[in-house]
Amino acid sequence: MDDQVQVRCKRCKNVFRERARRMQNGYSRQCPSCEVVLFFEEDSPDQDIKRAMKSARKMRKDLREAEAVQMTTTSSARRRARSYGGRQEAAEEEDS
Numbered sequence: 143m144d145d146q147v148q149v150r151c152k153r154c155k156n157v158f159r160e161r162a163r164r165m166q167n168g169y170s171r172q173c174p175s176c177e178v179v180l181f182f183e184e185d186s187p188d189q190d191i192k193r194a195m196k197s198a199r200k201m202r203k204d205l206r207e208a209e210a211v212q213m214t215t216t217s218s219a220r221r222r223a224r225s226y227g228g229r230q231e232a233a234e235e236e237d238s
């Protein structure tokens with residue numbers, strides 16, 4: 143799953159990608175193109191940053207939900223495997 147959001151530099155207008163998990167309120171990073179330091183604040187006066195923070199927040203939520211689904215799927219698969227193993231052992235006991 144894609145976990146990056148697009149950020150537009152306020153100075154050079156270069157668009158680069160940053161991982162949503164890193165983009166917490168107060169995070170800062172340099173633009174890879176002009177090296178200006180961008181500050182990621184949810185109440186930033188820069189609309190581009192504000193928008194990027196919003197999509198990062200949404201993406202983190204989506205990622206959490208995707209992980210929760212994955213965890214549920216994995217544990218139910220494990221349960222199935224265990225019950226299947228149990229049946230197998232019982233069958234072997236009957237044979238001997």
Ligand SMILES: [Zn+2]
Pocket residue numbers: 151152153154155156173174175176177178
């Ligand atoms: Zn820049």
